[in-house]
Amino acid sequence: MTGLSNRRAFFEESRHRLQQGSQTLALIDLDFFKQVNDRFGHDVGDHVLIQISQLLSEHFEPxxxxxxxxxxxxxxxxxxSxxxxxxxxxxxxxxLTTQPLSIxxxxIYISLSAGVVTVQTEEGLNDAIIAADTFLYKAKDNGRCQVRCA
Ligand SMILES: Nc1nc2c(ncn2[C@@H]2O[C@H](COP(=O)(O)OP(=O)(O)OP(=O)(O)O)[C@@H](O)[C@H]2O)c(=O)[nH]1
Incomplete structure (x- = not known):
């Protein structure tokens, strides 16, 4: 639906990248997304996911x-870094919080929370995911719409 890589492809490609050197991992979760579905319907929710995917691609790829x-x-x-x-x-x-998505x-105003960590090696990927997830949940606990790193 979004055209982005899925989880399996992401981790496969991440392992290749880590063979070339350290990388920075961000785990990102949309804030209060259930409310978007509840208020506007699942189809609109799907379009939010598509537009967020496009924005992430535009901002961070290639x-x-x-x-x-x-x-x-x-x-x-x-x-x-x-x-x-x-x-x-x-x-x-x-x-996102000043220019709403138009669907x-x-x-629709939406924001994201994220946890960001450095991954030194392929072997460190699993621990990095756990650490990034911990930062992500700190960002959620602290009010959302924020990015946490070490
Ligand atoms: N429209 C749509 N909704 C989805 C899809 N995948 C998951 N969801 C919905 O995403 C929502 C996630 O809700 P929660 O895990 O409660 O998270 P949240 O509302 O974003 O709250 P916080 O993460 O705590 O800020 C649920 O309502 C799921 O049904 C999808 O592909 N399309």
């Missing part, structure tokens, strides 16, 4: 690997 891991969860693997990736994701939040004549 340098970064962009994937939809499932549901309203996305991931990036980039050679940018943690700080730079976090800044760029936060800049995207600023766009079926509805104006």
């Amino acid at each position: 340098e970064a690997l962009v994937a939809r891991l499932g549901g309203e969860e996305f991931a990036l693997m980039s050679i940018a 943690e700080f730079e990736l976090a800044q760029r994701l936060q800049a995207l939040n600023k766009v 079926s004549e509805q104006q």
Whole structure:
């Protein structure tokens, strides 16, 4: 539906990239997405996912690997620093919270929460996912619409 890589392709390609050197991983989750479905319907929710996918592609590809891991969860693997990736994701939040998505004549404000970590090696990928997820949930707990890194 979104045209992005899926979870399996993302981790497969990430392992290749990590063979060339360290990378920065961002785990991204849309905020209060259930409310979008509940208020506007599932079809509109699907279009939000499509537009967010396009925005992530436009902002981060081709340098970064962009994937939809499932549901309203996305991931990036980039050679940018943690700080730079976090800044760029936060800049995207600023766009999303000031310029709503326009879908079926509805104006939809959405934001994202993210956790960002460095992955040094292929062997470190699983631990990095756990660490990024911990940062992501800190971002959620702290009010959402924010990016957390070390
Ligand atoms: N439209 C649409 N909805 C989906 C899809 N995949 C998952 N969802 C919905 O995404 C929603 C996720 O809800 P939650 O996990 O409660 O997350 P949330 O509402 O974003 O809340 P927080 O993550 O806590 O900010 C559920 O309502 C799912 O049905 C999809 O492909 N299309």
